[in-house]
Amino acid sequence: MFSPKGSFRHGIHPPTGKDDTRDQPIRQFPFAPVLIVPLATMADHPARPLVVEGQRVQRGQSIAEPDGSMSVAMHAPATGVVRRIALAPTIEGKMLPAIFLEPFPASSQVITGGASCDTSASRDEVIEAIRNAGAVGLGGAAFPTHVKLAAARQRPVDVIMINGAECEPYLTTDHRVMLEHAADVVLGIRYLLKASGAEQAVVAIESDKTDAAHAIRSAIGDEASIRVQTLEVKYPQGAEKILIAAVLGRHVPSRGLPIDVGTLCFNVASAAEIGRCLATGSGLVDRVITVGGPPVRKKGNYRVPLGTPLRFLLETVGTDDDVEVVFLGGPMMGQSVSSLDIPIGKGTTGVIALGPSETAGIDRQRRHPCIRCGDCLNACPMFLNPSHLARLAEGGQYQAMAERHHLMDCFECGCCSYVCPSHLPLVQQFRIAKAALRR
């Protein structure tokens, strides 16, 4: 059934930039003076607050309940008092409702738990527990986990993918989580197997993390339903469709979802948090992120309370004075922020800063017309023609891009822009085109 190849055609090999942080153990991050807990992990689906201004809350206590099928519960990341419920900035530039929480100076790191859910619970009970734990995809998209699992109620899933590829440069959070919390990961996988009805789980790990693969293998023991698959170190190996093809040999159709080929994808960090939360009955109150980039002093992997503002985070780790860019996620797909008042959210995998020498390196490059070298075609993992798409984009022919040239298959990995010797903004234009078409 499987045709394990462990790699894919096209893609790129950017410098990994992981050496600074891959050996840094996860450290607990202190509480900020004010934590900003957004009510929504996805913009249009906020949760309903359960607390009022002035109310005291315990770390781990549920402070918002799911409202609508796409929303998940939120939990207090610290013991403290709710100062206000108001609009807070988000990375997209929108203002969205959030709970401003002021931790008590003596707020302890102990998380208040609730009723635990063991693996003998029914399938629906596990899905509901995952939703009440506030679990979303921690790989970046922050898509609610229970929504994926509910889809598996309608359509068969025989194998689930646990994504530990971590192909983005600089990021080492998944690596550390697998290494230090292998038991949580495996426990989480058991819950996910139960909730999805799948018979098998494959943990996919890039081959530069042999220690992590080893840790997971030891935690699995002789459990036949879970196996580890190592993959070539290549970007974007961890993209859902690419990963499924590399491990299972199944090709998700254009504009389709993994469930179309009988599988679901979960990030290893999501699995670890599900294992942790469901076993103790607590909710998601913090997450592991990589803080790095040349201007950052104490680079490393930190378990950061959700809602920690970027300013507090960067001031605590220390940076050079001349930080030019701060982005959330890895350098290939990470979004840069305009404000340091944005909080760390459930989907934040890393906070990376760049200084003037890094930005100048890119700004110095002169833009030229496309010389049709074809490098972008040989980099695109979706086998699109970025050069031709860019020509259409310049003429504003967005409809033609989508209808005849598969624009919507582009998942914005950025390989085309990375390789372009003319330094054309390829993926940048495709993003604009896709946004214009969605409207």
Next chain:
Amino acid sequence: MLRRTLQLRPSPHLHSGASVEAIMMNVAFALLPACVFAVYHFGLAALTVLAVSVVTCAVTEHLICRMQNRPTTIGDWSVVVTGLLFGMTLPPSLPLWMVVLGGGIAVAVGKMLFGGLGANPFNPALVGRAFLQAAFPMAMTSWPSTSPDRFTSLPASTLAWPLMRPEQGPPATDGMSGATPLGLWKSEGIDTPLADLYFGSVSGCVGETGAGLLLLGGLYLIARRMMNWRIPLAILATVAMGSLIFTPLVEGRRFDPLAMLGSGGLMLGAMFMATDMVASPMTSLGCVLYGILIGALVLVIRAWGGMPEGVMYAILLGNAVSPLIDRWVQPRPFGPPARSVSP
């Protein structure tokens, strides 16, 4: 700390470091061994032709940019490559005014008229050469014989005045005859030894006589991943295998594969002309088809054409077809197509 205004930048925040300048500069470097050999082999005449060609091309591009009120584009090095390639396709004794005229046409008509870098449908150097071939067929097929004083004096024809009949140089008395290996092979049925073909002691255009050095330069570019190896491989393989088929087909002449590969402008054309990124297809399969087409055309012209050599026309025809190849051969996107009805 963190006093600066943060920049909003779109991802990716990394770049491979590849640049048009680096590619073009490396192509120029890759051509240098063959150019140096040409100067050794043909003397001052080759040096003059190459220098005049490069300078003419660069000046033409610069002036046209100025006329268009836009910053000059000679800094991207592509015009240096065009200049070198154009000079390498000319007979070493060509009158310099023709070099200037052809170089101007190459850049003005072959490149700038279409919009400059990235917009030329044909290889500009070959456009210039095709113009000269049509306008001055005699001068373009007069080959000097190498003489011992080649480093001290220029052939009489080099400094001829425009549109005057060039003085005929003294007939070749020593050194080798003025005919090119392909000319000898086609009109007189004489084969040239392989060692001479690959290591240069033959007559021909400035840059086409050292097939071995051209191959070396091409391999350097392939190793640096600055050239699509599929194009030269397809051309050379087609010519080599086609030679075996053509021998029984064409009466009275033997198509020796290695001689076919090493003679005329084939190595220069396959390695450096046909691989002009702008005028060749973009997909891997497209490049292979394009190479096969050019290889086949080279053989057909060599077998039945009016002239001994046909690499130039073969590549120009290949350039003309490449947009069509690009239209036919598109990459097939990942995964099965989207279903028209969602479940």
